[in-house]
Amino acid sequence: MKLGLSAASYRWICYPWLRYDRPEYRLSERRIPYFCSVQPPADLQPPIDWILARVEVHGLASVYMESGWLEDEEGAAAFRAKLEERGLQLLAGTEVNLAASAQGWGAETYKSEESSAWGPRYDLGREGSGWRGGSCYAQVIRAMELAAAAGARIFNLVHGEPGLHNRFTKDPPLGAQLENIIRNMQSLLPVAEALGLVLTNESHMDYRVADYLQVLETIDSPWLRHTFDFANSIGVVEDPLEAVRAIAPYTVATHIKDMYVQPTTTMGEPAFYHAPIGSGVVPIEQMLDVLQTSVPNPEELHHYVEVCTLPQYDAEEWLEESLNWLRTSCTRFWS
Secondary structure, eight states: OEEEEEGGGGHHHHOTTTOTTSHHHHTSSSOOOSOOSSOOOSSSSOOHHHHHHHHHHTTOSEEEEEGGGGOSHHHHHHHHHHHHHHTOEEEEEEEEOTTOOHHHHOOOOOOTTSOOTTSOEEOTTSSTTOEESSOHHHHHHHHHHHHHHTTOSEEEEEESOTTTSOTTOOSSOHHHHHHHHHHHHHHHHHHHHHHTOEEEEOOOSSSOHHHHHHHHHHHOOTTEEEEEESSGGGGGTOOHHHHHHHHGGGEEEEEEOEEEEESOOTTSOOEEEEEOTTSSSSOHHHHHHHHHHHSSOGGGOEEEEOOOOOTTSOHHHHHHHHHHHHHHHSGGGOO
16 A cells, blocks of 8 residues: 545645635634744645645655646646656545535536536635536536546545535435435546546545445446545544445545544533544554455555644644654555
């Protein structure tokens, strides 16, 4: 198994809409970092070269990022050349309302010989997915085209409207939401096959891994698999160790992170905190054991380190601490 980097580890430093050095951030209620040992990118353009430099600094094998950052086929081809020159792999992805109704999703016929380059555009000035124009379906197709042009072979789909639809909302009920997800993901599979992309879903503190397992088993396609997140199950009241045991046979990539859980507080409510890997409560080593023995091809499984540092802390320090723990306490897993 191999270690890669998720761009989300540096979200408060390099995401153009979240950067702590923007006036909008400094006028918000968010805390200013006490210290930051890595400087943000020099401009507000897509931070793909900046992220690539961090991958090299930390000696990692791959990178996970939003494919909309590639902008167009020319940008995707240039990034692919940089990856190939360095011997790195790309896991690309995007966010979309996976639980959208049929009307909201807007599926249409896709012709592999035609590009949707004229369609949706990714806007770095927006929060969230950043896509403008077109239906949900058209936005995902455009993101998939850019990912394929950059050399990605796996494409991760994250539910982009967790505040609107999640397993705890009632309108529509969970069963209807999962039916929507199944229909919407099925509509993408012919395009995935045409582009040579394996699609994955991911539990993103919106639905349980068990919910996405139901989607996988219902669709039953080799072009749909799972990106497993080590800690997100906690946010939807699901045991992460039980989750990985269930989903491992479908897992082709992971986001490896840790969290600390405080079962109750003085307010009478539990709390969850992101933490450097190895300092939280997620049973990382046990879960790696499960994946090592249960995924179809463990030698090619990339674990994208996603240390979700809070903005008031030093993201580089948390990442270095996490990588050091993984490389010393879990040495036997890495090839």
